[in-house]
Amino acid sequence: MLLNFLLFALGLVLVSIGADKVVEGASAIAKKLRVSDLVIGLTIVAFGTSAPELAVNVVSSIKKNSDIALGNIIGSNIFNILVVAGFSAMLRPIAVKHSTLKKEIPLSLIAALSVLALGNKGRDLPSLITRGDGVVLLCFFAIFIAYVFEMAKKDREIFEEMEMAKLKNISTWLSVIYIIGGLIGLSFGGRIIVSSATQIAKVFGVSDKLIGLTIVAAGTSIPEFATSLVAAIKGKNEIALGNVVGSNIFNIFFILGISAIINPLNYPIVLNADVLLLIAITVILTLFSKDLRLSRIEGALFFAAYIGYTAYLIFRG
Known part of the structure; x- marks a missing residue:
């Protein structure tokens, strides 16, 4: 138990250092490539910080553990909005770009709705996210990537008409090293945290579904x-x-698309409550962002909601 707590602390140190270097390197590269921080945030940073979820889901799918795979993704997305966005806004109000309000957030809502639709195809069909469903999800992902590239092209055109802002003196290679090294730190740190926290949780005898939605989701x-x-x-x-x-x-x-292609995922109906919560808070994020700003109070409401959600999960078991 003591070793697991020490590993948990080590993981926190790794992700803290890794996060600092990823942000510094990504921001520098964004300016050098003449694209906005938003494009880098939506692609390199988002993909890199999702590496732990990918690792957990690939292993879970190979082992046919649908509870961990689905719980990890849904739980992580809920955690991202309620805790990551919420706590960040509590620390400093977040400015929201018009394109984020009109395009990226609605696309994340479509993603949440797609899980609900694919997991509830009808009474005569098994609650299963099939390999075909996985292909559909990957097609949506391809559309998202095409949109980001188009946005990057527009950003470059805008930068051509502007004078480049003063950059911190970081070479391109060093920026890349910062990002790669930071992502490695994030990935290993997240993995250590998940492993140690899961071992601690198992001592108290909680289910895979609860572990997936809470400890694994929060850890990744x-x-x-x-x-x-x-x-x-x-x-x-x-x-x-x-x-x-x-x-x-x-x-x-x-x-989730890759996970379903590796092995079809059994979708437990009880997960509908969690997916509906994800849909609801994504809609609320849209409403909160109407004034192109996520305030400290709104962030606090999100954070408080997560505390209530965690209590509900523990009660549900």
């Missing part, structure tokens, strides 16, 4: 949490929120 989302927190502290709002929204899109369209 720690990279997103650390990265968005550091981004908020440094005033990189586009990375802070772009990381959250991008990760949620990646988690469902890409990671």
Whole structure:
């Protein structure tokens, strides 16, 4: 037990250092490539911080553990909005870009709705997310990537008309090393945290479904949490929120799609309550962002909601 607590602390150190370097390197590369921090947040940072979810889901799918695979993705997305975005906004109000409000957040809502639709195909069909469903999810992911590339092209055109902002003197190679090294730290740190926390939880005899929705979900989302927190502290709002929204899109369209292709996922009906919560808080995130700002009070409401949700999960068992 003591060793698991020490490993948990080591994981926190790794993700903290890794998050700082990812934000610093990604921001520098964004300026050098003449694209916005939002594009980098939606792609490189979001994909990198979703690496723990991908690793957990690939292993879970190979072992045919649908409870961990589905619980990890749904739980991580809920954690991303309520805790990552919520706590970051509590620390410093987050500015929301118009494109994020009108395009990226709605796309993350479509992702959540797709899980509900695929897991509830009708009374005569098994509650199963099939390999074909996985292909559909990957097609949506391809559309998202095409949109991001188009946005990057527009950003480059805008930068051509502007004078480049002063950059911190970081070479391109060093920026890449920062990002790769930071992502490695995030991935290993997240893995250590999940492993140690899961061992601690098993001592208390909790189910795989509860572990997936709470400890594994929170643990694999720690990279997103650390990265968005550091981004908020440094005033990189586009990375802070772009990381959250991008990760949620990646988690469902890409990671869940890959998981279903490896092995069809049994969808427990009880998970509908969690998916409906994800849909509801995504809608609320849209409403909160109407004024292109996520305030401290709104962030606090999100964070409080997660505490209530965790209590509900423990009570549900």
